[in-house]
Amino acid sequence: MRKKPGTLSRRNLFAGMLAASAAQAQRPAASPGWRPKVGIYCRYSPANLEFARAEGFNCIQLLLLPDLSAAQLDAVKENIRKSGLPVVALSASGNHLDPKPAARAKFQERFAKTLELAASLNVKYVGTSSGAVPGEPFEKQIPQIVAAYEKAYFPICEKHGLRILWEPHVNPFNIATGPIGFSALFKAFHDSPFVGLQMDPSHLAWQMIDPADCVREFAGKIFNVHLKDTEILWRVIRRAGIQPLDGQRWWRFRLPGAGGIDWKAFFAALADTGYAGGMNIENEDQFTYPNYDGENFTESFKAGYRTAHAFIRQLVPTV
Numbered sequence: 001m002r003k004k005p006g007t008l009s010r011r012n013l014f015a016g017m018l019a020a021s022a023a024q025a026q027r028p029a030a031s032p033g034w035r036p037k038v039g040i041y042c043r044y045s046p047a048n049l050e051f052a053r054a055e056g057f058n059c060i061q062l063l064l065l066p067d068l069s070a071a072q073l074d075a076v077k078e079n080i081r082k083s084g085l086p087v088v089a090l091s092a093s094g095n096h097l098d099p100k101p102a103a104r105a106k107f108q109e110r111f112a113k114t115l116e117l118a119a120s121l122n123v124k125y126v127g128t129s130s131g132a133v134p135g136e137p138f139e140k141q142i143p144q145i146v147a148a149y150e151k152a153y154f155p156i157c158e159k160h161g162l163r164i165l166w167e168p169h170v171n172p173f174n175i176a177t178g179p180i181g182f183s184a185l186f187k188a189f190h191d192s193p194f195v196g197l198q199m200d201p202s203h204l205a206w207q208m209i210d211p212a213d214c215v216r217e218f219a220g221k222i223f224n225v226h227l228k229d230t231e232i233l234w235r236v237i238r239r240a241g242i243q244p245l246d247g248q249r250w251w252r253f254r255l256p257g258a259g260g261i262d263w264k265a266f267f268a269a270l271a272d273t274g275y276a277g278g279m280n281i282e283n284e285d286q287f288t289y290p291n292y293d294g295e296n297f298t299e300s301f302k303a304g305y306r307t308a309h310a311f312i313r314q315l316v317p318t319v
Contacts, residue, residue: 066113088278095173096131119160129174219273229259257311
């Protein structure tokens with residue numbers, strides 16, 4: 001008996017069901033009840049902690065110098081306790097492989113102190129750049145980075161359960177600026193539990209790297225997130241290109257929502273991959289400057305954080 005056009009046989013129907021089931025299994029499962037922490041990244045001060053608490057943020061990342069006396073450290077701990085805000089990460093910038101031996105040794109010693117400080121504050125992550133050797137080929141830098149970390153930092157990380165996080169900030173002392181650098185480093189470190197990523201979509205965006213794709217590719221390697229946008233200045237590019245003869249900058253950092261990043265896609269990628277750690281607003285928007293009066297926020301800088309928080313609440317309703 002000839003089948004009518006469009007009629008499915010049992011075999012075809014069953015095969016179609018299997019294919020649909022397999023396709024569904026390959027999709028990343030969305031995280032029901034997604035509960036990320038949203039806070040700010042800033043210099044430490046009691047006033048800044050109080051601002052974050054009063055504005056309803058529920059975590060914080062701090063830039064805090066490690067040269068603290070015992071009394072100063074006790075005061076920091078007490079102020080953090082009173083704020084009720086978990087410190088999800090510390091931050092320390094510099095070149096782990098400075099070409100000058102004395103400067104290299106000095107920075108490595110300082111970074112080791114930052115790791116010890118993190119442990120004393122019960123903070124598990126420290127954000128930084130990878131380190132780089134100026135003038136060396138990419139492939140020759142990687143084993144030097146591995147050797148430096150294993151000698152200077154990993155014993156401290158192992159002792160205290162810490163992880164060093166690379167941010168894709170483009171600078172002369174970082175090769176962890178995107179997927180190629182990330183992949184090469186993780187491979188060289190054999191997926192060590194002492195390294196990971198501090199994802200900042202703003203640095204990827206101006207490099208023309210899709211932040212959401214990057215989140216999905218490196219799911220499970222991301223342990224802290226910076227929330228900062230990038231505005232591409234097309235009026236500059238259309239006249240001067242991406243290498244302007246007069247050195248004009250063709251992009252600038254903005255508050256989340258004021259640039260060109262697809263935040264819906266970025267947050268969806270984090271939710272789909274199950275990320276539930278800290279997401280900290282990093283305010284480098286020039287329209288909110290001046291940023292600090294001493295160590296404390298200016299009123300214009302506070303207004304920037306409030307604006308960013310209001311935008312993020314629209315996309316992360318758990319905040």
